[in-house]
Amino acid sequence: MHARRPGKITSPIVSLSTSYVKLVPLGLVIGAIGLGLAYFMSLPQGGLKRFSYSYLVTYCSLLSMSLGCLFFVTVQHLTRAGWSVTVRRIAEIFAMCLIPMFVLFLPILLPVLMQRDDVYQWVNAGWLAGDREMFREIKNAYLNPSWFGIRIVAYFVIWGMMAYSFFGKSLKQDKTADPTLSRTMQKSATWKMIIFAATLVFASFDMEMSLSPRWFSTMFPVYFFAGGVMSAMAAIILTAALLQRSGRVTDEITVEHYHDLAKLTFGFIFFWGYIAFSQFMLIWYANLPEETFWYRFRMGDSASPGWIFWSLLLLFGHLLIPFLAMMARTVRRNKTYLLFATIFILCMHWVDHFWIIMPQLNIEMGATDVLGGDPANNPLPFSWLIDVPCAIGMVGIYVALFSGIAADRPLVPLHDPRLEESLNYRNA
Amino acid sequence: MAHSHKHDTPVETGPSSKLISLVAQFDDPHSLVAACDRAREAGYKKMDAYSPFPVHGIDDAIGIRRTRLPFFVLAVGLGACAFALLLQYYVNATDESPIFPGYKFFISGKPLFSLPANIPVTFEIIVLSSAFATFFGMWYLNGLPRFANPLHRLPMFRRVTNDKFFLVLEAEDEKFSESRSRQQLEEWGAKAIEECHEDLTDQKIPNGFRLAGIVFLFALLLPPALIYRVSGMTYRQPRLHVVPDMDWQDRYNTQTRGPNIGTPESPRYLFADGRAMQRPVSGTIARGDLTESDEYFRGYKTGTLPVSEGAGPSAQDQDGQDQDGMATGTTPEPEWVDGFPEEVVVNTDFLKRGKQRFEIYCVACHGYDGNGEGLVNQRAVALAAAGEAAWTAAKSLHDPAVKAQPIGRIFDTISNGRATMGPYKDQIPVKDRWAITAYVRALQATGIRTPQELAEANSATPEAGQ
Numbered sequence: 001m002h003a004r005r006p007g008k009i010t011s012p013i014v015s016l017s018t019s020y021v022k023l024v025p026l027g028l029v030i031g032a033i034g035l036g037l038a039y040f041m042s043l044p045q046g047g048l049k050r051f052s053y054s055y056l057v058t059y060c061s062l063l064s065m066s067l068g069c070l071f072f073v074t075v076q077h078l079t080r081a082g083w084s085v086t087v088r089r090i091a092e093i094f095a096m097c098l099i100p101m102f103v104l105f106l107p108i109l110l111p112v113l114m115q116r117d118d119v120y121q122w123v124n125a126g127w128l129a130g131d132r133e134m135f136r137e138i139k140n141a142y143l144n145p146s147w148f149g150i151r152i153v154a155y156f157v158i159w160g161m162m163a164y165s166f167f168g169k170s171l172k173q174d175k176t177a178d179p180t181l182s183r184t185m186q187k188s189a190t191w192k193m194i195i196f197a198a199t200l201v202f203a204s205f206d207m208e209m210s211l212s213p214r215w216f217s218t219m220f221p222v223y224f225f226a227g228g229v230m231s232a233m234a235a236i237i238l239t240a241a242l243l244q245r246s247g248r249v250t251d252e253i254t255v256e257h258y259h260d261l262a263k264l265t266f267g268f269i270f271f272w273g274y275i276a277f278s279q280f281m282l283i284w285y286a287n288l289p290e291e292t293f294w295y296r297f298r299m300g301d302s303a304s305p306g307w308i309f310w311s312l313l314l315l316f317g318h319l320l321i322p323f324l325a326m327m328a329r330t331v332r333r334n335k336t337y338l339l340f341a342t343i344f345i346l347c348m349h350w351v352d353h354f355w356i357i358m359p360q361l362n363i364e365m366g367a368t369d370v371l372g373g374d375p376a377n378n379p380l381p382f383s384w385l386i387d388v389p390c391a392i393g394m395v396g397i398y399v400a401l402f403s404g405i406a407a408d409r410p411l412v413p414l415h416d417p418r419l420e421e422s423l424n425y426r427n428a
Numbered sequence: 429m430a431h432s433h434k435h436d437t438p439v440e441t442g443p444s445s446k447l448i449s450l451v452a453q454f455d456d457p458h459s460l461v462a463a464c465d466r467a468r469e470a471g472y473k474k475m476d477a478y479s480p481f482p483v484h485g486i487d488d489a490i491g492i493r494r495t496r497l498p499f500f501v502l503a504v505g506l507g508a509c510a511f512a513l514l515l516q517y518y519v520n521a522t523d524e525s526p527i528f529p530g531y532k533f534f535i536s537g538k539p540l541f542s543l544p545a546n547i548p549v550t551f552e553i554i555v556l557s558s559a560f561a562t563f564f565g566m567w568y569l570n571g572l573p574r575f576a577n578p579l580h581r582l583p584m585f586r587r588v589t590n591d592k593f594f595l596v597l598e599a600e601d602e603k604f605s606e607s608r609s610r611q612q613l614e615e616w617g618a619k620a621i622e623e624c625h626e627d628l629t630d631q632k633i634p635n636g637f638r639l640a641g642i643v644f645l646f647a648l649l650l651p652p653a654l655i656y657r658v659s660g661m662t663y664r665q666p667r668l669h670v671v672p673d674m675d676w677q678d679r680y681n682t683q684t685r686g687p688n689i690g691t692p693e694s695p696r697y698l699f700a701d702g703r704a705m706q707r708p709v710s711g712t713i714a715r716g717d718l719t720e721s722d723e724y725f726r727g728y729k730t731g732t733l734p735v736s737e738g739a740g741p742s743a744q745d746q747d748g749q750d751q752d753g754m755a756t757g758t759t760p761e762p763e764w765v766d767g768f769p770e771e772v773v774v775n776t777d778f779l780k781r782g783k784q785r786f787e788i789y790c791v792a793c794h795g796y797d798g799n800g801e802g803l804v805n806q807r808a809v810a811l812a813a814a815g816e817a818a819w820t821a822a823k824s825l826h827d828p829a830v831k832a833q834p835i836g837r838i839f840d841t842i843s844n845g846r847a848t849m850g851p852y853k854d855q856i857p858v859k860d861r862w863a864i865t866a867y868v869r870a871l872q873a874t875g876i877r878t879p880q881e882l883a884e885a886n887s888a889t890p891e892a893g894q
Contacts, residue, residue: 277547280544281544281545281547281548284544285536285538285544285545287536287537329494426484426485
């Protein structure tokens with residue numbers, strides 16, 4: 001048996017130290033170049049609309065990932081978990097990114113408030129013309145620009161306060177070593193979790209599901225959540241691995257933590273698959289045209305047949321391959337392997353949101369009718385020169401946000417009462 | 429406790445029986461783990477550690493190899509996946525299998541074998557069998573179940589569930605020698621050492637188990653006995669309704685008026701025409717309802733259906749739905765096919781199927797020989813003779829007039845009925861109707877004679893049918 005480590009931080013470097021001074025501007029420059037290129041390239045292909053869709057894909061991937069981290073932090077407090085203490089700070093910082101992410105949503109929100117229907121067609125009050133009155137009233141009562149704006153602000157206020165309270169108290173504990181702070185966080189995690197669930201549900205409706213406002217699936221938020229938590233686990237692993245490679249927090253995050261995070265990733269990979277299939281199966285089986293059209297378009301039986309490739313890519317790349325690739329104990333304990341595996345998983349998470357969002361662009365820009373139209377006029381809206389630079393740019397900005405928030409703050413809680421438990425944590 | 433009291437004086441064990449292990453006691457988990465490390469380093473392979481609670485790091489200390497269980501479970505899981513898919517294919521999508529036929533039902537217009545619908549079942553079967561494989565595989569790998577373990581005979585060992593920790597070196601180990609191992613254990617800090625001897629009483633099945641086993645075996649006989657008792661019994665009571673919701677469903681039938689969702693004064697219905705269910709969209713046809721071939725589905729040569737005085741055959745007439753089930757011989761007839769359509773292959777199996785179906789649907793009136801001596805027919809004829817009923821006697825299938833009929837005509841009789849004989853097209857699938865037709869032809873070829881012919885030949889009164 002290994003000797004028990006005292007609850008003390010021993011790594012020589014536990015913060016980004018001065019490198020954040022370089023990382024922040026670097027991220028912002030990459031962001032500016034990437035987004036600028038994407039915007040420039042979209043001009044001839046639909047302008048703001050094309051750009052906004054591409055932007056929304058990466059935005060939603062990162063948003064759901066940050067929400068997954070916020071969930072992770074909350075659930076650790078809720079369950080009084082000891083094992084995760086040393087990786088919790090990374091999740092706290094990711095969750096903190098939710099605050100500046102409100103600003104990043106403005107390019108989507110402001111046009112909506114200015115009554116522009118580039119992204120959300122329901123902004124145009126006439127979108128339901130020809131439908132039955134009752135249906136129109138109900139949909140418009142919820143989907144209208146001002147109420148949408150209020151909701152978005154409310155979500156970010158709630159998430160921001162949640163993230164800030166966890167992060168702030170945790171930092172305070174670094175200084176005061178006051179164990180009662182943990183108790184306060186544990187208590188508040190109860191009701192915070194409920195509010196988190198409620199806001200996440202409606203945010204997923206608003207930001208992604210309402211792109212195709214006739215379509216509805218009450219399982220969609222769970223789908224959004226499952227992918228988000230999966231990517232959050234992968235992001236924590238990836239960040240921890242990169243930090244350790246650069247010589248930081250080398251002693252605190254052990255292979256046991258990687259092992260457990262990888263188990264959670266594995267669990268959520270399958271949970272995502274379970275939910276994705278359940279949502280598909282119920283709609284497929286009931287076979288109601290007002291629901292099936294969403295899947296029919298994505299199954300290639302449509303004006304843009306290429307989508308079946310993306311659907312299969314998700315089935316294999318997001319479920320089957322990672323499921324097998326993350327199954328074995330040995331690989332979950334191999335940091336180098338995990339580094340590549342998590343990058344792959346994060347890419348798949350992006351593909352997932354691409355698959356949710358982009359077909360709508362197809363429908364709006366090409367086909368006059370969901371089930372008809374000429375494929376030649378309606379190529380798959382994937383462009384190496386728009387979507388990829390846009391994604392890289394957004395990730396650059398996100399890295400800048402992370403580095404700015406982390407700054408020279410410790411990357412592990414220094415005086416958490418369960419720090420010793422976490423340091424000595426071992427998988428049986 | 430009576431149990432522990434009984435073993436306070438371990439009479440069953442004795443130094444005379446074979447030594448199977450040395451049991452060393454330790455006072456805390458750290459010294460146990462340390463001792464295990466030493467034992468492993470000394471080359472011991474067959475040993476085990478026992479503690480009141482899980483001790484971290486003990487697996488490494490006693491050198492437990494990674495279990496083979498995951499691979500076993502993986503194999504079972506993959507097998508279950510294949511099994512579940514095959515099972516569903518067999519049951520849903522086949523209907524001509526040697527053992528028993530599957531159920532080719534079209535449900536909600538889905539293909540017979542459609543993967544999305546099969547995944548939940550497959551998933552559940554994989555989960556269930558993997559759980560069983562894990563649980564019973566764990567039993568197997570641990571040598572369970574066992575009625576007793578000789579370790580439990582040692583009074584010292586009893587504190588393993590309380591506050592003591594034990595390392596057990598097994599005598600089977602290559603490194604094991606009684607004196608040396610004992611010395612080593614002492615060296616490694618054992619607080620007490622005891623010998624554990626083989627105990628043959630452990631192999632005995634406890635008495636209670638025997639009794640329970642016998643009772644269980646007898647209980648197994650109950651279901652077959654009950655089935656035997658009720659088979660062939662007649663019941664006068666109405667049947668039991670186990671799930672009343674399913675037997676009396678709160679639903680609307682197809683050709684009825686739908687629910688009124690307005691007020692009684694100004695009724696409104698879900699569908700504009702007020703029906704509970706819509707008719708199929710014009711120009712579409714439900715899966716399995718495509719009955720194009722006249723030869724196969726209706727028994728006459730294409731295009732030979734005579735146009736009746738009224739409107740010609742409409743789209744709905746296609747499958748003969750609107751034709752009069754009690755068609756009389758006076759209406760002009762189409763040109764019947766005089767051979768079997770290409771969709772059916774007449775062979776022994778097909779005739780066997782026809783015989784079986786004939787004996788289900790036709791013998792009640794036509795009798796096993798087809799000479800019209802079925803029980804229903806006898807009774808109906810008797811009632812008709814007494815003036816209590818009207819009945820046209822069932823024809824003998826050996827009647828020269830029937831024998832002379834083309835095959836398609838017989839098929840049509842089965843499908844649409846004749847006089848008192850009702851139509852069977854809604855009860856018997858088309859292929860089976862052809863099988864019965866084939867069997868009727870076979871019966872006719874046997875040379876069985878009609879009752880009249882028999883009577884003439886024997887110059888005696890016809891006997892009652894068997």
